[in-house]
Every structure is written in C-alpha cells, then in structure tokens.
Amino acid sequence: MSEISRRDALRRLALVLTATGVIDRAGAEEVHAFAAEAQASNGGTYSPKTFTDQQFRTLERLSDHIIPVENGAPGAVAAGAAAWIDTISSENDRLKTIYRDGFTWLDAAMKSRGAEDFVSATPEQQTTLLDLIAYRRNQTPELAPGIEFFTWVRRMTVDAFYTSAIGFKDVDYRGNSPMASYPSPTEAIEYALKRSGL
Amino acid sequence: MQAATTVHDVVIVGSGAGGGTVTKVLADLGISVLLMEAGPMLSMGDLKEHMVPYHVPHRGAGAKGEAYTGGRTGFTYSATFGGAQIDGEPYTVAPGSDFSWFRSRVLGGRTNHYGRVTLRFADYDFRPRSIDGLGFDWPITYEDLAPYYDKAETFIGVTGTKENIRSAPDGIFQTPAALRAHDTLVQRSCAKLGIRAVPGRQAVITRPTNGRPACHYCGQCGRGCMTASNYAASYVQIFPAMKTGRVQVLPNAMARELITDDSGKVTAVSYVDKATGTERQVRCRTVVLAASACESARLLLNSRSSRHPQGLANSSGMVGRYLMDTVGSSLSAFVPALVGMPRYNSDGYSNHLYVPWWGWEKQQALGFPRGYHIEVGGGYGMPSIGSFNGIVNRHEGYGVKMKQAIRDEYGTSIGLSGRGEMIPNEKSFCEIDPEMKDRWGIPVLRFHWAWSDHELNQVRHMQETFRAILEGLGGRITQQLASGARPPISRGGAIIHEVGTVRMGNDPKTSPLNKYCQGHEVKNLFVADGAPFVSNPDKNPTHTIIALAWRTAEYLAEEMRKGNV
Numbered sequence A: 001m002s003e004i005s006r007r008d009a010l011r012r013l014a015l016v017l018t019a020t021g022v023i024d025r026a027g028a029e030e031v032h033a034f035a036a037e038a039q040a041s042n043g044g045t046y047s048p049k050t051f052t053d054q055q056f057r058t059l060e061r062l063s064d065h066i067i068p069v070e071n072g073a074p075g076a077v078a079a080g081a082a083a084w085i086d087t088i089s090s091e092n093d094r095l096k097t098i099y100r101d102g103f104t105w106l107d108a109a110m111k112s113r114g115a116e117d118f119v120s121a122t123p124e125q126q127t128t129l130l131d132l133i134a135y136r137r138n139q140t141p142e143l144a145p146g147i148e149f150f151t152w153v154r155r156m157t158v159d160a161f162y163t164s165a166i167g168f169k170d171v172d173y174r175g176n177s178p179m180a181s182y183p184s185p186t187e188a189i190e191y192a193l194k195r196s197g198l
Numbered sequence B: 001m002q003a004a005t006t007v008h009d010v011v012i013v014g015s016g017a018g019g020g021t022v023t024k025v026l027a028d029l030g031i032s033v034l035l036m037e038a039g040p041m042l043s044m045g046d047l048k049e050h051m052v053p054y055h056v057p058h059r060g061a062g063a064k065g066e067a068y069t070g071g072r073t074g075f076t077y078s079a080t081f082g083g084a085q086i087d088g089e090p091y092t093v094a095p096g097s098d099f100s101w102f103r104s105r106v107l108g109g110r111t112n113h114y115g116r117v118t119l120r121f122a123d124y125d126f127r128p129r130s131i132d133g134l135g136f137d138w139p140i141t142y143e144d145l146a147p148y149y150d151k152a153e154t155f156i157g158v159t160g161t162k163e164n165i166r167s168a169p170d171g172i173f174q175t176p177a178a179l180r181a182h183d184t185l186v187q188r189s190c191a192k193l194g195i196r197a198v199p200g201r202q203a204v205i206t207r208p209t210n211g212r213p214a215c216h217y218c219g220q221c222g223r224g225c226m227t228a229s230n231y232a233a234s235y236v237q238i239f240p241a242m243k244t245g246r247v248q249v250l251p252n253a254m255a256r257e258l259i260t261d262d263s264g265k266v267t268a269v270s271y272v273d274k275a276t277g278t279e280r281q282v283r284c285r286t287v288v289l290a291a292s293a294c295e296s297a298r299l300l301l302n303s304r305s306s307r308h309p310q311g312l313a314n315s316s317g318m319v320g321r322y323l324m325d326t327v328g329s330s331l332s333a334f335v336p337a338l339v340g341m342p343r344y345n346s347d348g349y350s351n352h353l354y355v356p357w358w359g360w361e362k363q364q365a366l367g368f369p370r371g372y373h374i375e376v377g378g379g380y381g382m383p384s385i386g387s388f389n390g391i392v393n394r395h396e397g398y399g400v401k402m403k404q405a406i407r408d409e410y411g412t413s414i415g416l417s418g419r420g421e422m423i424p425n426e427k428s429f430c431e432i433d434p435e436m437k438d439r440w441g442i443p444v445l446r447f448h449w450a451w452s453d454h455e456l457n458q459v460r461h462m463q464e465t466f467r468a469i470l471e472g473l474g475g476r477i478t479q480q481l482a483s484g485a486r487p488p489i490s491r492g493g494a495i496i497h498e499v500g501t502v503r504m505g506n507d508p509k510t511s512p513l514n515k516y517c518q519g520h521e522v523k524n525l526f527v528a529d530g531a532p533f534v535s536n537p538d539k540n541p542t543h544t545i546i547a548l549a550w551r552t553a554e555y556l557a558e559e560m561r562k563g564n565v
Helices: A003-016 A025-038 A053-066 A081-090 A093-111 A123-133 A144-162 A165-170 A186-196 B017-028 B128-132 B142-156 B181-192 B233-242 B293-302 B360-365 B389-395 B400-409 B453-472 B542-561
Strands: B007-013 B033-036 B247-250 B253-260 B266-273 B278-289 B321-324 B327-334 B353-355 B372-378 B413-420 B429-437 B443-448 B499-501 B525-527
Touching: A053 A081, A053 A093, A053 A123, A053 A144, A081 A093, A081 A144, A093 A123, A093 A144, A123 A144, A144 A165, A144 B389, A144 B400, A186 B181, B007 B017, B017 B033, B017 B233, B017 B278, B017 B542, B033 B278, B142 B542, B181 B353, B181 B372, B181 B413, B181 B453, B233 B247, B253 B278, B253 B293, B278 B293, B278 B542, B293 B429, B293 B443, B293 B499, B321 B429, B327 B453, B372 B453, B389 B400, B413 B453, B525 B542
Parallel strands: B007 B033, B007 B278, B033 B247, B278 B525
Antiparallel strands: B253 B266, B266 B278, B321 B499, B327 B413, B353 B372, B372 B413, B429 B443
C-alpha cells in the first residue's frame, strides 16, 4: 500500500473507533475492503523482465497445466502466475538459472520427442512429458533435471495462485475479516466430533 | 562527544515489555522518564494485520524471492524491524554451540509481534531447587508477585477462565473466544488421556478496556494490532504514557556503556545516535536496563573500568551466566475427521485452547524434572507462500487432481507445540567476544549453549504425549522419528524466550541483583527485562517480565521518594 493510501486507511480506521471505544462492524469491514481495493490489480499486459517472450510463453503454458481453468473457475494464467515468477526471478540469480536451464531442458526433451519445442508441441505431447516429470518415482538420470525443474515450477505456481484473490476464493478462505464476536462454529464442531468418534 | 547538561530522574534503556511497563508505572506516579530505544519510533501505520499476500507484489516471498533461495526476508507484514540477523549487528557463537539471537529494533520491541501467551508462574515455580535440588530458588515468592500479575491483567486485559489448576494459577480474566473445531478435538482427546485442556490465556481484550476497542478476530496478532486490541508495550503503555507529558522517547539510540562516578553510581548512559553516527550521553539519577536479557548483560559487561574490571555490577562474575531459553518441540498430523467439514472463519486469535502442565504430582515417575505446556495450532490459515507445499509434495502430479487434494486437505492439519522448562546450566551463557565489534565499534556477544539430558528427556515425553493426543483424535502423523535419534528439540534461542544472565538473589556473591531487581553493588541501577529471571518455568516469560517490572518501578519510585537513590 502506498504511504498516502495507508494514511487514508488509518484515517478511516480512526473514524471507525467511536467515542465508546467499540469497533463498529460495518466500519471495520470497510477498512478491510479498502485495503483490498487499494491494491487492485495493475491491469494491462505484462512485459517479461527476466525471461524471453518464448520462455515466458513456456512458463505460462506450464502454469496452465499445473492449475488449469476448472469448470469455468479461473486458473494460474488468470492469477498471473507466470508474471509473478518472472518478477520474483528478476532479482534472484539462482531462480534465473533454475528457470533458464529448465526451459532449455524442456525444449530439448520435446525436440527429442518430435516437436519443435515445448510451446509448439501438441497438448497431448506436453502432458505426456509432464506425466513423467511430475513424479519422483520416474527418476532416471535422463529425467532428473526435468523432475527437479517441474518441482520448482509447480511449487511457485501453487504459491502464486493461492496467494492471489482468485486462489483465496478457490479454497474459500474466510478469515482476516472483522467480527464483532467470535461465535462457536457449532456445525463444524458437530461434524468433526462425529467423524472422529470422540 | 556531545556533552549533556540535563540530569534525568530515570533513564530507561529499551522499550519492550519491561521498559514499557516501567515507563507507564513511573509516568502514572508522576515521575519523568527518558526512554531510549535502539530502533525507530513505531507508527501505527507500520502494523499490517489486514494485509493479504496479494497486497504486496512479491506476495510475501521477499522482494528478491528470499523465501525460495535463502536470505533474510524479514517479517513481510509485521512491524518487527529485526530478526536473528541484523545488518551491522553481529554476534558470535562458540564452536560446538548452536544459538540464535532474535532482536527487535523498534519502539515496543518484540511485544509488537509476540504470541500474546500470558501465563502466571505457579507457586512452586519460585522454589524449584527446594523441590528437586536442581537450578536455583528465587528470592521472591508467588505471593510477592501475585498483586502485580493482578495489576498487569487488569490493565492489559487477558482472556481465560478460572480453572483451579495448581500449575496455572487463575488470574483476572476476560471472557475468552469460543473454541474452534480443532481445539474441541484436542480437548476431547486430552480428556481421554486424563489431561485437562483449558481456554487460552492471551493478552487480547474481548471487551473494550481502557479506551481500547475489543478484538475483531482477524487472526493476525503476530503483526501487531491497529486497534490496540492486544498487548504491545508501544500502543498499550508507551503512547498513552507519552500523553502525560512525562515521557520523552529517544529513538535510534544504541546504548554503548554505562558511565559511573567514583562512588560507583551510574551517572550517564553513553550511546550512538544511529541517525548521525554520533556519540552522545544522557545523564541520569537512576537507570533501568530493559534492553532484553542478553543486551542488558552486554551493556553491563561492556561498562568496564578500573573500578569495575569485569564490567558493572559484576563482582560476582555472574553477569551473562545461566542463560536460558524455553524447550520447544512440535508434532503435527493430518486429521481425516476435518476433511469436508462445513467451512467457517477459524482465525479468531492465536490460542483459543492450551494445555497447562498436568504432571507435577507424579514428577518422580516421569524421568525428567519440571514440566511443559502445550499450544495448539490448526484451522484454515491465510493462504501464504509455502502453505500448500507439503500437500503438493505428498500428492505430486498437477492439474485438477492436485488442486482437489489442496482443497480437501486445506485446514485439516492439527499441530501441537510443547513449551517446557530448561534447567539453568554452566555451559549456557553469553560473554563479550574478544575480537568482534558491531558497526559502531561496540564489542558483541559470544554465545555458549548446551541442552542437557533433562531437556532431551522432556522432549521425548512431549513427543510421546503429542502422538497419543493426535492419534486419539484419529490423526495420521506424517513425521517419523528414528529410534535412538536425538529427539527434535529447538535450537537454543529459537523460541525467543531467552532469560537469565543478570539474575536476582539475596546473596551478592552469586547474584548481581537484589530481590527488587536493583544492583547489589550499584544502587541506582535496576534491570527490568528477562535478565533477572532465576529460572525459566514453562510459562512464556512476558507476563512475568511485566509483573516484575511493575514491582521494580514501584520500588524505584518509593526509593526515590525516600531519597535513597
């Protein structure tokens, strides 16, 4: 949050604190909503700062496989996972190397399987390769660098997706919102007790 | 060197739980204080408990992706201004030792982000040596400190319920928040084992208190609180005390040394003004050290002169000795009973439930001295960097199937953390490193650390108990402990409960401080942080730091009134 918008948020918070010292629920909700609103996405298209356009398209394609659109619910592409990984890598030499070497390996592996490179391979060719490198049990000297790379892309794509507003919604995170009191979650407790046998 | 002319009645070094309490108590008693803090002023705008990862471009991974490849990320959303590594402020660890020293450089210190666990010591905690022959007895009793626990709880606000458990004395409590689903499972499973689990005792207010609004249950106490609904020395004690006009805060002042006169009294504190790098002094009638246990010891050890060759208040040679931390160990499990549970907001505040120590009556049969309490973790935490790494590594693959596994297992883990008592030992201490200095030329600390079998045996018991509780609620434990391996004990310093080092006691030959935390040899010197602790019971130290500091401040005021200091 910028300094100005933070000050603004604090001013609003001060208004919320009424003379009785009781926090007003609607007002507190506004503060939370305001924080979210102030950080609305920057929009527009992203220009990669670390990877080439070709590498960036590869990354985007990988992230789409890892967290695809599901029954119309947006996935990692809409959540901007590739842009986030590119940004994080721009100031981190180790990540840069991991990704650049990984893209090279992926394209070479695709070439040896008859495609020009990863992005121009058919979806079936892509998933055939991913089905190999997405599991440790497929470890061979040939596949090891691919498995290691895919572990990185998957981990960071998952982080990028679930730390986005879209990801919050996907797991139905309901916390960090103001409540006037903390009621007993009776329905959840009954469910858990019944299933645990306690 | 800039000369000072004003002589302050009281100079307090450090603004955490101890310094904040002394500031508040003295200001209320009409005494003016100068409060020195090595870090900057805190602005309420530094508190970010309502931020979520997508409010920052790096989402919490650190601006350079430190979360992935190592390096110091700091606390992305909290006003800690510190950590175990601080630029230009190193420390050393002796060969064969392992110790981590967390420091906070900001007004309010570590109270801005700590866990808010607020536990009274039990009556027996003050005389452990009399009971089992280990460690040392305190020069005070529970009855001496109880009125100050009362005052602290009344002013700060602490949740809890009256339970009449000897290891966990009741206090003045505010109504706690309801238990969550995972809390309820743990409570029932404990009951089957004959162990009582009770509502958490947290420095969180659930009704408006002293002009502070009640908690709004956003679940991020560790980042500080914009509505001051939990305790931090900064916004609960120091800011209100500043309004009396009797408190002057000196931020960015790194204390170097205490200056004494021929009679051995402290006359000034020399410090580095970090903003300009200049050496300065403030003159004082009395000084209260509350810089954190190890910083206070460092300051005394660095105050060497021909009169005090071992450092100030250290004829006993005990300054820096008997450094203690809390014994920590954890275990977590995947709990199938929580899969598919009707969703709810499980944030609340940190500990809605805890397990006080239950074994004090059958201690002889346990194979280790002293006890531990258990803190309970679980619920649908805010999705953050690394939140689902464990699930993804177990399931592997990709696509909708992996996503479904994340949805199924989100919020289904329950973790138990033991917090136990360490017996003070000869091998755990801090001293001045003979070579290394910090960026201002101040000699740094060198740490020595060793756990003994007492602590390792305690951790074995913790692990067996955690396993029994978690399996009792149907949990599947994923971590496997190799038999014969060293049990999973925390690093020294890792629980950030380091205390001891300038202990109180009746005998000047073995204790630098008397029973009022006043220097035996230096009457106008007081210590008000964790340094005076004689033992480190299984109660998180902040509440006792506050109660002791409150008592010390009242004693100091009375001694000033009498003209004794």
